[in-house]
Amino acid sequence: MPEISDINQESARLRAKTRLFTGIVIVSNVSGNSALTHGMKLLGDIGNSPLALIGALFHPWVALGVALLILWTLTMMALLSWADLSYVLPVTAIGYVLTALSGKYLLGETVSAEHWAGIVLITSGVILVGLTTPVTTAGQVPQ
């Protein structure tokens, strides 16, 4: 039987690791999506052909967006190797708030009363889920 202090230490270690990786996931997702959208806007409507989509990947802003989204994918995969999906997805949703706020402060977009209400709802949802234990499946080995 493991000592109680070992269990506490283990859960503190996982919490700290979860916090660090969650931060990287959020920042790389928000900046990756912004760079990708900026690039696609510069390119305009490129139509439906797969070749045009692949060609778009060579646009510098699109390429930067894709690089950041690859970083996002890898950190997200690492995070999911120990933390619950039903913890990770809601907590990283704070990215929606950051996207809205960056629209306001970086691009000078107006934030309406509805937007502020949405920001409050998302933030409270994130806090609520953030209060739960990130790992509830430890010891289970799914097939």
Next chain:
Amino acid sequence: MKWIAVMILIASTTLGDVARARGMKNHGEVREFHPGAISSALWALARNRWVILSTCSMAISFFSFVRLVSIAPLSFAVPVSAATFIPETILARFFLRERVDWRRWAGAGLIAAGVVLISR
């Protein structure tokens, strides 16, 4: 065209996220992050069926998202993808067998509602 892209986006994102979580749980906790450890983890994951299924779904999800932001504003594309919170939380409970308490259900609902408001 817009709504077809939306439906493909939601279905492929849900499948991609859930399969990825399943594959990563099967792999076990990633503990080391030096280049050698990362490449051997990636090599193991490249042969993990759930991760392969997830990667295919994510590719579909990515291109439908790229397509969507080229025909609709980001302020539409991002919030509409928040519909995935509900099926993914249900699958996390019943397929991944995570303990989803009332705070997680309420949180997922609040976030989905909030994302709809933020998009209008």
